[in-house]
Amino acid sequence: MEPASLISTNPLLNMGALLLVGALAFFIGIFLGRIGISQKILKITEEKKKSDKKSAEESNFRRTLQNQITQLDEKNRDYLKLFVTLPEAVKRLCSNLTIEEVTSSIVRLTFVLMNAGEIALFLFRPDEKRLQLSLAYGLDKEKYWGLSYALGEGKIGITGEAKIVLTSDDFKYNPEVSGKIPKDGNPLVVDFCAPIRFKGRLHGVLSVGKIKSPDQNHRTFLAMIADLAAISLDNVQRLDDVQLTARVDSLTQLYNRRYFEERLMEEAQKCGNYNFECSIFMFDVDHFKKYNDQNGHQAGDELLQKMARLVRKNTRGTDILARYGGEEFIVLLSNQGRERAIKYAENTCKLIETHIFPNLEKQPLGFVSISGGVASFPKDGRTLNEIIQKADKALYEAKNAGRNRVVGFGETP
Numbered sequence: 001m002e003p004a005s006l007i008s009t010n011p012l013l014n015m016g017a018l019l020l021v022g023a024l025a026f027f028i029g030i031f032l033g034r035i036g037i038s039q040k041i042l043k044i045t046e047e048k049k050k051s052d053k054k055s056a057e058e059s060n061f062r063r064t065l066q067n068q069i070t071q072l073d074e075k076n077r078d079y080l081k082l083f084v085t086l087p088e089a090v091k092r093l094c095s096n097l098t099i100e101e102v103t104s105s106i107v108r109l110t111f112v113l114m115n116a117g118e119i120a121l122f123l124f125r126p127d128e129k130r131l132q133l134s135l136a137y138g139l140d141k142e143k144y145w146g147l148s149y150a151l152g153e154g155k156i157g158i159t160g161e162a163k164i165v166l167t168s169d170d171f172k173y174n175p176e177v178s179g180k181i182p183k184d185g186n187p188l189v190v191d192f193c194a195p196i197r198f199k200g201r202l203h204g205v206l207s208v209g210k211i212k213s214p215d216q217n218h219r220t221f222l223a224m225i226a227d228l229a230a231i232s233l234d235n236v237q238r239l240d241d242v243q244l245t246a247r248v249d250s251l252t253q254l255y256n257r258r259y260f261e262e263r264l265m266e267e268a269q270k271c272g273n274y275n276f277e278c279s280i281f282m283f284d285v286d287h288f289k290k291y292n293d294q295n296g297h298q299a300g301d302e303l304l305q306k307m308a309r310l311v312r313k314n315t316r317g318t319d320i321l322a323r324y325g326g327e328e329f330i331v332l333l334s335n336q337g338r339e340r341a342i343k344y345a346e347n348t349c350k351l352i353e354t355h356i357f358p359n360l361e362k363q364p365l366g367f368v369s370i371s372g373g374v375a376s377f378p379k380d381g382r383t384l385n386e387i388i389q390k391a392d393k394a395l396y397e398a399k400n401a402g403r404n405r406v407v408g409f410g411e412t413p
Helices: 011-095 099-114 154-161 168-173 216-247 257-274 288-295 297-313 338-354 384-400
Strands: 116-125 130-137 148-150 192-198 201-211 278-285 320-325 328-334 370-377 405-408
Touching (some): 116 154, 130 201, 154 192, 154 201, 216 257, 257 320, 257 328, 278 288, 278 297, 278 338, 288 297, 297 320, 297 338
Parallel strands (some): 370 405
Antiparallel strands (some): 130 148, 192 201, 278 328, 320 328
16 A cells, blocks of 8 residues: 555645645744844834934033033123223223212223122222222112221221232132121122222222122123222322312311312302302401410411311311411302301301310400401302402401401491
8 A cells, every 4th residue: 555645635635734834934924024123123223322312412512512602702702892991991091080080980891891780889098997988880879878898897898908809709718708707798799809909009999799600701800990990099099189289278278278269260150150149258366466476386377277177177068168368267158148157157256266275365355266257149249259358348347346256248246
């Protein structure tokens, strides 16, 4: 008997076998295909991750680069601003002749270069050894009016003793500085603070605060501004000293006659333009020659000095008190009518009468006294020179009436 054939002679069976084999091949193909697709997906995913990482790195690099470019642009703008602003600022600071103009220019230049929210300029008062707030930007005037610091007191006073620009970090972390600041702190916001010094002479302190992004450039700029300010303030101070010598009487330290006449012209123009009143009070020391003869000329000079200090202390700062010649004095009472001028003159006369001057007992009246005359514009004359002449005439009427009194022009002593 022959062995059975592997291929069936039944066509239906052969067809089923082929279908089975085909189905098996199909599913195997799908399985293998899925494996291939999965591998491709994994490969694509890995490549995407690498691409995303590279993109993120490139994006971070671009952002960092852009930030650096922005910072460089800001620095370039700062330096461009410096180069554009500085020549005009130097010219203005060198040409200004008053302390008000110089301080205003300093604060304006600081604002332009530093772009600070608060700027405070303190000027040093050598007689008081204090730094007094002179001009500010961004501060409440009522709150900070009269603000001052002694040398070594607070951030401003500490900077006044320093020779370099101090920063907010110095005030916080530098043990040589931070230990001197009281716990209640400083009412000013201080990012940088610079002493204004020229040849060892302290003129003031410049403080800036509320800077948007403080950096080393701001420190450099402030140091430069402080140097310019020091030169300008020193020039103004020296000019003021020269002018003061020219307009002040060397003995009494009151204004001299020449300066008084200059101010008289200014007052005349003001009175003419605005119809203001003003008055002249002229007085001299009674029996001054007798005082000199009995006590010596040095004692006479000391009497004039003491009297000048006494009268100045009791005279408004807006009035002009001057030594007019010898023992004669004159006061320009700005925006003061006749009635108020006579009251001031009588108070001055009484003040001197009751003051204890040296050798007063040797005087004919038993005390040092003055005689004075008052005349007012426009009541007593059309020009201030005419007013002076009439005040002088009233003075001699007071002397003729017995001295130690004040007479208004046209009045009976």
